[in-house]
Amino acid sequence: MSGTLAVPAGRLPPDAGASSGSLASRLLSDWQLVLPLGLFFLAFVFGPLALLGYVSLHTNVSLEEVTLAQYTKFLFDDFNLGVLGATLWLGLKVTVLTLLIGYPLAYLYSVARPFWQKLLILLIVLPLLTSAVVRTFAWLVILGRQGIVNETLLALGLLEMPAKLLYTPTAVVVALAQIELPLMVLPIITVLASIDPNLRQASQSLGAGSWRTFFQVILPLSAPGVLAGCLLVYASSVSAFVTQTLVGGGRQMFMPFYIYQQAIQANNYPFAAAIAMILLFSVLGIVVLVNLLARRVRVLSHG
């Protein structure tokens, strides 16, 4: 079979076509391979999205009158805009915090010995193996009035009264940062591992110290991983309904809970659909914008 070695993957050599024609015809077109997933996406992602968009263009559930009233209602109301702003701002804070914790962690992993790497990767991936709901409840236990943090501080005499830790904006940011951390760390680990170790040594042999080497060589070269991690964390924390709601306690309204409230509690499906579309396109817009910006910077630096 040495003759097949030079053949690109997915293509059969001409001589194999004669002997196994049925196999060749089955593998013939790529679109047929994509079909199952394509149909799945059409039925369960794009279909519902189109439906959502359709519903959002009506005044009420009877879906009789086509109008942009839901969007104008949202966009010309300070409360609504405040909710959108708070949500996008929350995503930014979570992203910055995960980056500040995640980058050093990923860097530590990249310089650790193999034994510590195995231990670290287990710790990093572990949160992904439990559901977001379970992790959120863990934070309730940690931050509650009778939670671990308060009990410890009281026992040490550092506090007279239990502090209000849960149901604060900070609690939401911290809990979300912990929950989304793997999404930040894993892409950065991947990109750090792909940097030629000789570059670090070349930098040193040219007279650069560790800090210069890090800021001039390692950090710029790990930018693609940082970008991927930030986008993942941002998109995922903006829409983290369970954590936002349970740790935030509903004191501060975020878009996912607003959608839930309008759809389930107020039965105002068209308005809920419009909020969902606005959130979707806001996040999409930010992702596209950041990507464009990053590409422009990369054009400047990589030719």
Added chain:
Amino acid sequence: MQVVADPTVDERPSDPSEAPVRPQERALPGTAYSAANVLLQRVTHRYGAFTAVADVDLEIAAGEFIALLGPSGCGKTTLLRIIAGLMRQSEGHVTIGGEIVDALPTNERGAGIVFQSYALFPHMTVTANIDYGLRARGMPKGERSAIVAKMLSLVRMEQYAQRYPKQLSGGQQQRVALARTLAVSPRVLLLDEPFGALDKNLRLGMQIEVKRLQRELGITTVMVTHDQEEALSMADRIAVMSEGRVEQLGTPEDIYDRPQTLFVANFVGTANLFSGRLARDGERFSIALDAGGTLSIDAASPCSRAGRVMVSVRPEQLVFAPLGPGTLPATVELALPLGPSVVCELALDNGEKVKVTLARTGALAGLAAGTRTGLALSPGAPVAVFQA
């Protein structure tokens, strides 16, 4: 940091460039190359139980070009990395320009290294790559751009100044890597298998270029290579290494014509090895070969004690001769005309194979397979004899 001048070091105080100065205090980079001598004293390096470098003593004069030659795993790259400060030796001392640098990190040693993969910074232009080390030294912008321009012209890369490494060919990348290292005017230039990634045609051109630069700048250079032709053609002296030790240190002529060990004879160039018995024959020596026949030689070196020996004869040291006393009887098996020369493979009477290189002069007819002939040493051939 310790700045200790080892009293045992030959400091040659007449040459001011060899005074023990710290890299930061040296002359303006890129304008003057203060070549430094390098001294390795009993350098040993172990990875766990494995000894990669064993007790190496090596003295490299200022401005000298030394090649560390050996098969992979012989410790030559480890030794280079120890000189560069990329790893710390288990034992022994490294002295650069009279200063013991064991405690100095890589960025303070003044040893510039060019990696086999070039290790150019992919996110920087050619100019930024060359400028990198100068910026690390905090040099003002005006001086920096003057040096960068000078380096670009030195390696003939002026028109590629704004390119990125991935837009350059292998040879061009290597020029940039060289320029980047030379820009900071290192006291020692270290080359790690510098031509390994280049194809054959390009390699010769770059070898000539590097040799030219090294001569012009007079910079002390240590090159690691497993390619004996590269070492023989470029280096002033060669250290042949095997299993962590320096087998022989000498000029290319020494290494090729007067190998001191069987390993060197075998590793450098092609050698026919015969076993036999050495005997004194008046002023001369004779070797009765196990394969039949006797060789008569002027001098037996490095081993001249009568007894069992191995003798190493280069293919070009043998000539065809009529069968008779003082020759080796052999049968031609194969003749390969290689342009200007012909390589013959012959079989001795006990079946051992012998390679002979002949100038392509006479008719090739006499070289037909099956021809019986005698082999004699060409007069004055420096045959190497080793104790068996």
